[in-house]
Each structure stands twice: as structure tokens, then as C-alpha cells.
Amino acid sequence: MQSSENNVILSFQDLNVKFTLRGQTLHAIRGVSLDVLQGESIAIVGESGSGKSVFVKCTMGLLDANGYISGGSILYNGQDLTTFRTDDDWLKIRGKEIAMVFQDPMTSLNPLKTIGKQIQEAVELHQGLKGPRAKQAVMEILSDVGIDDPVRRYKQYPHEFSGGMRQRVVIAIAVACRPRILICDEPTTALDVTIQAQILELIKAMQKKYNLTTIYITHDLGVVANVADRIAVMYAGDIVEVGSCDEVFYDPKHPYTWALLSSLPQLGVKNEPLYAIQGTPPNLFHEVRGDAFAPRNPRALKIDFLERPPMFDVSPTHKARTWLLDPRAPKVEPPEHSRSLREKGVSRRV
Amino acid sequence: MSEQRKKLVEVQDLTVKFGSKRHPFTAVDRVSFHIFQGETFGLVGESGSGKTTIGRSIIRIHPTAGGKILYGGRQINGRISRQLDQEVTQKIQMIFQDPMSSLNERAKVDYIVSEGLYSRGHHLPEKERQEKVAKALSDVGLLPEFASRFPHEFSGGQRQRIGIARALIMEPDFIIADEPISALDVSIRAQVLNLLSQLQKERGLTYLFIAHDLSVVRFICDRIAVIQKGKIVELAESEELFAHPFHPYTQALLSAIPQPDPIGERNKKLLVYDPDCHHYGPENQPSWQEVCPGHFVLASQEELERYRGQL
Numbered sequence: 001m002q003s004s005e006n007n008v009i010l011s012f013q014d015l016n017v018k019f020t021l022r023g024q025t026l027h028a029i030r031g032v033s034l035d036v037l038q039g040e041s042i043a044i045v046g047e048s049g050s051g052k053s054v055f056v057k058c059t060m061g062l063l064d065a066n067g068y069i070s071g072g073s074i075l076y077n078g079q080d081l082t083t084f085r086t087d088d089d090w091l092k093i094r095g096k097e098i099a100m101v102f103q104d105p106m107t108s109l110n111p112l113k114t115i116g117k118q119i120q121e122a123v124e125l126h127q128g129l130k131g132p133r134a135k136q137a138v139m140e141i142l143s144d145v146g147i148d149d150p151v152r153r154y155k156q157y158p159h160e161f162s163g164g165m166r167q168r169v170v171i172a173i174a175v176a177c178r179p180r181i182l183i184c185d186e187p188t189t190a191l192d193v194t195i196q197a198q199i200l201e202l203i204k205a206m207q208k209k210y211n212l213t214t215i216y217i218t219h220d221l222g223v224v225a226n227v228a229d230r231i232a233v234m235y236a237g238d239i240v241e242v243g244s245c246d247e248v249f250y251d252p253k254h255p256y257t258w259a260l261l262s263s264l265p266q267l268g269v270k271n272e273p274l275y276a277i278q279g280t281p282p283n284l285f286h287e288v289r290g291d292a293f294a295p296r297n298p299r300a301l302k303i304d305f306l307e308r309p310p311m312f313d314v315s316p317t318h319k320a321r322t323w324l325l326d327p328r329a330p331k332v333e334p335p336e337h338s339r340s341l342r343e344k345g346v347s348r349r350v
Numbered sequence: 351m352s353e354q355r356k357k358l359v360e361v362q363d364l365t366v367k368f369g370s371k372r373h374p375f376t377a378v379d380r381v382s383f384h385i386f387q388g389e390t391f392g393l394v395g396e397s398g399s400g401k402t403t404i405g406r407s408i409i410r411i412h413p414t415a416g417g418k419i420l421y422g423g424r425q426i427n428g429r430i431s432r433q434l435d436q437e438v439t440q441k442i443q444m445i446f447q448d449p450m451s452s453l454n455e456r457a458k459v460d461y462i463v464s465e466g467l468y469s470r471g472h473h474l475p476e477k478e479r480q481e482k483v484a485k486a487l488s489d490v491g492l493l494p495e496f497a498s499r500f501p502h503e504f505s506g507g508q509r510q511r512i513g514i515a516r517a518l519i520m521e522p523d524f525i526i527a528d529e530p531i532s533a534l535d536v537s538i539r540a541q542v543l544n545l546l547s548q549l550q551k552e553r554g555l556t557y558l559f560i561a562h563d564l565s566v567v568r569f570i571c572d573r574i575a576v577i578q579k580g581k582i583v584e585l586a587e588s589e590e591l592f593a594h595p596f597h598p599y600t601q602a603l604l605s606a607i608p609q610p611d612p613i614g615e616r617n618k619k620l621l622v623y624d625p626d627c628h629h630y631g632p633e634n635q636p637s638w639q640e641v642c643p644g645h646f647v648l649a650s651q652e653e654l655e656r657y658r659g660q661l
Binding site: 249 | 562589602
């Protein structure tokens with residue numbers, strides 16, 4: 001990863017996104033900056049309503065009609081994506097440069113068209129192949145994504161496929177466009193655990209084969225330990241912590257990351273209640289003062305309620321937005337769970 | 351010790367078939383297990399394995415093709431008396447998977463929660479009914495004022511709490527929870543799991559917990575049965591199952607659990623279950639065997655000896 005450090009493929013700078021809803025304004029993304037590096041896989045983690053989906057939808061022009069970018073820029077290949085207005089502009093990016101795998105494979109395929117035709121559509125449009133040669137390319141992609149007997153499968157409809165197989169088809173369509181960036185929006189939440197592991201392996205294999213940059217969006221920190229190089233934790237429309245996978249798991253700094261890790265059932269102890277985050281996320285119709293997580297953080301500092309913390313650097317790759325990293329802040333120890341995780345990580349590394 | 355515990359639910363050789371007479375499909379194939387009073391019994395398997403079908407058969411949604419389901423010693427599948435049917439519908443309740451689609455969008459919470467009371471036939475005085483609704487709501491950590499709202503005004507976790515309140519108002523003994531948390535966010539899952547175990551402690555409830563994710567089940571269940579293609583392949587106390595998984599399918603399921611530990615994940619080897627690995631022939635058919643006390647597995651004689659050797 002070191003060599004690609006200067007190789008930023010997609011750069012978000014102070015991005016602000018707002019929605020208008022019944023005359024009120026909802027501030028969904030509140031000044032987020034993030035650099036995505038060429039060839040890496042980055043995971044954006046947050047609970048529902050944290051704005052993680054909205055954040056990546058901006059890069060494809062898929063915001064709902066009542067949403068708009070109110071400030072900041074998204075730089076891709078020297079172009080600012082926030083200046084794009086027409087569908088013609090977006091068609092140069094969508095699919096061709098940035099492709100997306102959606103959450104639910106049950107609803108993201110056309111039920112009236114055969115699987116083969118749906119993939120072929122993408123092949124013809126983006127690779128410029130026609131007729132038998134396009135069909136040949138579809139067969140290759142189908143066996144690439146692990147679908148056996150492509151000749152028979154080509155003629156089948158989505159309802160003849162299981163959930164995991166459908167997600168493979170969706171991935172096939174996405175990579176058939178030969179994109180540079182692949183966005184996976186909760187690619188496995190609708191799937192079984194066994195299938196989930198297989199799909200994650202497949203996305204990893206596709207990333208290697210086609211030299212893709214992947215962006216995962218998920219609410220489950222447990223899922224991304226295997227696949228992500230870097231992790232960005234999002235809360236209430238803001239990235240509160242970003243760092244390499246090991247840094248976020250073994251040495252998290254933000255109280256929200258502590259809370260997310262502690263509430264994983266994998267870390268639960270039998271006959272003791274699981275750690276649960278109290279309260280609900282802030283209402284983004286109102287302006288958020290200070291640290292957005294402070295009202296739910298039992299050990300919040302006084303300043304957390306008054307002023308929004310800046311991004312503090314922990315290491316060159318690890319940043320967190322919490323006052324706890326200020327030199328004047330009192331020393332607050334991370335909770336039990338993340339300490340035990342850190343010890344595990346340290347002992348493994350030695 | 352377990353011999354003295356009372357069996358609340360017994361399932362014996364349960365078979366459930368779907369499809370027409372000409373093209374029958376056996377969803378559940380001669381499954382037997384029992385659930386002790388007051389315990390949480392986990393049923394784990396991938397989609398299509400028949401785990402939901404078993405739950406639905408117990409609550410009398412699906413007719414059974416063979417076998418017996420006993421509740422408190424009395425048979426409750428097939429033809430039963432009207433009185434027993436009413437008792438069963440009250441004593442056994444279900445919590446569904448997706449709180450977004452399992453609540454009536456057009457009804458207020460007040461009606462959703464008390465619908466079970468209406469359908470039992472004897473109408474309560476209005477005041478008493480409202481009191482019951484308020485009590486059920488506060489039991490699951492919601493405000494009684496929420497009764498006058500509609501489901502769309504709630505978040506996923508709150509909706510699942512409404513689903514639990516709807517089950518609780520019937521004062522059940524036995525609750526079938528069909529993937530109650532797989533549609534929820536990780537941060538909300540912990541809240542709902544805590545609520546379920548708290549309610550169990552307070553009221554001595556018995557749960558049948560259906561899930562596909564073994565990591566969740568380990569935390570909440572006393573005993574776990576692993577089901578594959580309509581057959582139970584392994585059954586053990588939950589810690590025992592995690593410590594000594596014998597059946598290759600259980601091992602595959604365990605290897606698929608995502609761990610919040612990057613270094614461990616990188617060195618992880620994903621096991622994929624291949625049904626042909628058993629080499630079952632006509633003379634070595636698998637049968638239900640007890641490997642060590644309380645730990646059962648579906649295995650042939652030869653495999654059983656190998657499993658015992660591993661202990």
C-alpha cells in the first residue's frame with residue numbers, strides 16, 4: 001500500500017449534502033473529506049441513517065431529487081463531479097468509471113430479462129462488442145464469477161437463481177463495465193453467513209483480476225476485517241475516524257468506534273448483557289452542536305457538547321475527530337472489549 | 351441433570367412436505383429434538399434448510415406430513431380440539447424477521463399490539479385492554495404514548511420492540527423468534543438481544559431461536575441444533591458445539607463467521623461443505639448418534655468412531 005500513497009483516485013473535499021423535506025432542510029453530509037487511493041479497498045462503516053449511502057451516491061449522481069450538494073467538491077480524474085448537471089455528463093462516469101453493487105440482489109435485477117441478456121447489455125455498451133463476440137464475453141464473465149454451466153445459465157431468469165447466485169450476477173454486470181472503482185453497498189446483508197463469506201471472496205478476487213479500487217459500505221464492522229485495507233467510521237453525516245484496518249480494530253480512538261466494536265455479538269460474554277449503545281442518533285434536521293456522539297457517550301467531556309472537535313492525527317494514516325486526542329484532555333481508557341481486542345492483536349503480531 | 355428438566359416442546363420424526371402429490375418436496379425430513387422449559391434453543395442453518403418451516407409447523411401455520419409435535423406432553427399437530435387450539439395459539443407466540451414488513455402499515459400500534467386479544471374471541475373491556483397495551487409497551491422499553499402512532503414513525507429497532515410487545519401481550523410460555531435481529535443494524539441488535547434475555551429471566555420464557563448466524567446464537571442459546579437440507583446434522587450445548595464441532599457442515603458454518611479481528615481473518619481458511627465428502631454407501635448409512643453426553647451428530651458407524659477418537 002505504501003507505493004500508492006500519492007495515488008489518489010477519488011477525493012472528497014469538505015463535502016456537504018442537504019435534503020429538502022416538507023420545507024425543512026436535512027443536513028445529511030456535514031463537511032466530509034476523504035481520499036480514496038488507487039487499488040485499495042476502503043470500508044465506510046456506520047449505522048443506518050449515518051449518511052454512508054448518501055455519501056457514495058454523490059459519486060454517481062444518484063441522489064434523490066430533493067437532495068443536493070451544497071458545498072465542497074468530489075475530484076475524480078481531474079474533474080469535479082459536483083459540477084455535473086445533465087445525464088450525459090453522468091453517463092461518462094456511471095458504470096464506465098464507477099460501478100455499483102447494490103444491497104438486495106432480489107430487487108436489483110430485471111425479472112423479465114434473462115441473466116445473459118442483462119450482462120450482455122453492459123458488455124455491448126461498455127466494451128463495444130457485438131453479437132456472438134459479446135455473448136462469448138458474457139460466458140467468460142459468468143464463469144469468472146463462479147457460475148457453473150454458463151451456457152444453460154445464460155438463458156435463465158433471475159427467479160431461477162438463489163440469492164447468492166443473483167449477487168454473483170450483479171457483480172458480473174458491474175465488472176462487465178470494466179470500471180476503475182467498484183462500490184459495494186451492503187453487498188452481503190441480505191445473504192446467509194456462508195454465502196456472505198463466498199461473495200466477499202469473489203469481490204476480492206475480482207478486485208485483483210481487474211485491478212479495481214473498491215469501496216464497501218456496511219453497518220457491520222465484523223464483516224470488513226477480512227476485506228478492507230482502510231476503514232472510515234461514519235456517524236451522523238461525518239467521518240469520525242479513519243485509519244488502516246489494524247489501527248481501527250486494535251487501537252480505536254473515537255468513543256463511537258469503541259461502542260460499535262463493543263456491541264458486536266461475536267465479542268459477547270454468555271449470561272452477561274451485551275454492550276448496547278444508548279439513545280438514538282441525532283436529528284439532522286437540527287444543527288448538531290459539538291461532537292455529534294456526545295449525547296450517547298456516557299463519558300463525554302464538557303467541551304464535546306460545545307464545540308465540534310477537529311481531526312487529530314494519531315499516525316500518518318490514522319485520524320480521529322474527538323477531543324480525547326487533544327493534549328489537554330483527561331485520559332479516558334477505552335472499554336474492556338476493545339482493550340482485549342488490542343491485546344489479541346499485539347500478541348498475534350509478536 | 352438434564353434428565354430431570356421438564357421438556358416443554360418435543361418434536362418427534364417431524365416431516366413437512368410441500369408441492370403437489372406428483373412433485374412432492376420434503377422440506378423437513380424426520381427431525382427430532384426437544385426443548386426444555388426455560389431454555390433457549392437455537393436452530394441454525396442456511397436459507398432453504400427448513401429451519402423456518404419447523405418453527406411454522408410448531409405454531410400450526412404449516413400442516414405436517416408425519417411425526418408428532420408435543421407441547422407440554424400433548425400432541426398439537428394434525429387434528430386437535432378447538433379448546434387445545436385456542437390454548438396453543440395463546441401460549442406459543444412468534445417474533446418475525448423483518449420489522450419493516452411484519453407490522454400492518456395502516457393500523458395504529460394500539461391495534462397491532464392488541465390484535466391477538468381480539469382474535470381470541472372474548473372481548474375485554476376497553477379500559478382493561480388499554481392497560482394491557484400500555485403494560486406490554488413499557489415492558490419492551492417503549493412509551494405507552496406510542497400506542498396512538500403508526501408503524502412508519504418508528505425506527506427498525508423500535509418496530510422490532512413492537513413485534514415483541516405483540517407477542518408478550520398474550521402472556522405466552524414459548525416464543526419462536528425467527529431471525530429476530532438479522533434485519534437490524536449491529537448497534538440495535540445488542541439492544542434487542544438484551545431485551546429478549548431480560549424478558550426470559552423475568553418471566554421464565556422458553557425460546558426457539560432461529561438464525562443463520564452462529565455468532566449471534568452462541569451468545570443467547572443454551573443448546574444449538576444445526577440443520578442442513580431438512581435434516582438436523584448436529585446438536586449440542588452451545589459452548590460444546592463451538593469447542594468440538596464434528597460434522598463437516600457445522601465446521602463450514604463456524605468458519606464462515608466473520609470475526610472482528612483483521613489478523614485472524616487474514617489467516618482464516620474458509621471451509622466449504624461438500625455433501626459427497628461422507629462417502630455414504632448402501633451399507634454405511636448415517637444415523638443419529640450420541641458422541642458424548644448431550645452431543646449428538648448425524649454420522650455413520652465409521653465416522654462416529656473417528657469423531658470419538660478426536661475427543
